[in-house]
């Protein structure tokens with residue numbers, strides 16, 4: 001469906017055209033008309049399916065022109081998502097006179113205070129910093145007519161529920177509330193009942209399945225060979241940009257250092273890095289200055305990083321939802337991407353829960369010419385593994401030749 005069929009103002013159609021959007025995505029096609037009617041909407045669709053425009057366009061349409069505000073509040077779980085959503089709103093509102101601002105922690109208060117005092121129509125915020133500004137009476141949410149809880153699942157995971165509740169209580173009662181999330185876990189249901197008015201639910205695609213365009217595989221290996229395998233994978237794969245996810249900040253630092261020593265252009269992003277460092281890493285990764293970005297899972301949700309050709313989970317994610325989110329970093333906007341997960345024996349349980357969650361078996365593959373040490377994980381009899389008798393003999397050193405095609409050559 002074309003955007004002009006959705007009943008949006010000309011200023012918005014022009015902005016969308018300027019951004020190069022041709023057709024509305026399925027979530028946009030369904031959510032925009034409902035939002036324009038003023039309905040409360042729960043939208044669940046995979047990462048990268050255009051949820052931001054699905055709420056931003058109808059909200060800008062309804063607000064129309066500059067006035068006392070804020071009339072729209074969008075809550076986001078992380079600084080990066082908040083600043084990305086603000087940028088998007090600014091682009092969509094380019095041909096209007098609406099003021100869009102963002103507030104998040106980790107940076108000074110000055111600029112945020114100035115903007116709030118100057119008058120904001122649309123405010124994008126992370127919960128903690130917004131509460132600070134509210135405490136100082138710099139923001140009055142009583143005029144909020146449109147409230148968006150974006151990436152609601154992640155917001156709850158991060159323990160923001162009490163903060164979110166405090167904020168929602170201060171918003172105008174007569175308002176439209178929209179909740180967007182890649183997944184809708186049961187914990188969100190209470191928030192929905194409490195904050196929303198007979199919402200319409202839109203669910204695009206199977207809630208749980210990773211993007212269809214991503215080819216994802218598991219690389220079983222002995223624990224002590226994880227780093228070697230990672231290096232071998234990076235040597236072997238024809239990537240343009242890789243996101244590597246690690247379980248801990250320490251591990252992310254280690255991997256960054258290791259890859260630096262191996263002449264990779266690499267940066268890291270996690271919660272111990274300052275806001276400036278995180279922004280530099282992200283900007284450098286987007287511009288191509290860094291080809292590899294190592295991250296803990298703060299970066300795994302919603303961040304719009306174009307052209308990630310590969311995602312590598314150095315550690316198996318502990319929550320199945322995180323697996324779906326992480327591999328959602330690649331294959332955005334319909335291009336294909338590959339997602340590799342390095343797995344050791346202790347991960348068997350976590351991998352089983354992921355497979356149950358996405359309702360399919362993930363193929364186990366081996367890297368050609370990699371000198372595998374034996375590990376019991378090779379005995380688990382899953383497809384693609386364990387059909388070679390000698391692997392069952394303990395202590396046998398496996399020597400490559402089990403090539404199941406890890407990466408397609410690109411371009």
Ligand code: ADP
Pocket residue numbers: 020021022023024025028045046047048049050051052053302304332333
């Ligand atoms: P989500 O919030 O669902 O993860 P985003 O709103 O961040 O997804 O959008 C993902 C990417 O797709 C962004 O780069 C966005 O500009 C782009 N995009 C969104 N809608 C369209 C569209 N209709 N046509 C083309 N690209 C789009």
Ligand code: MG
Pocket residue numbers: 051052150151302
């Ligand atoms: Mg999003």
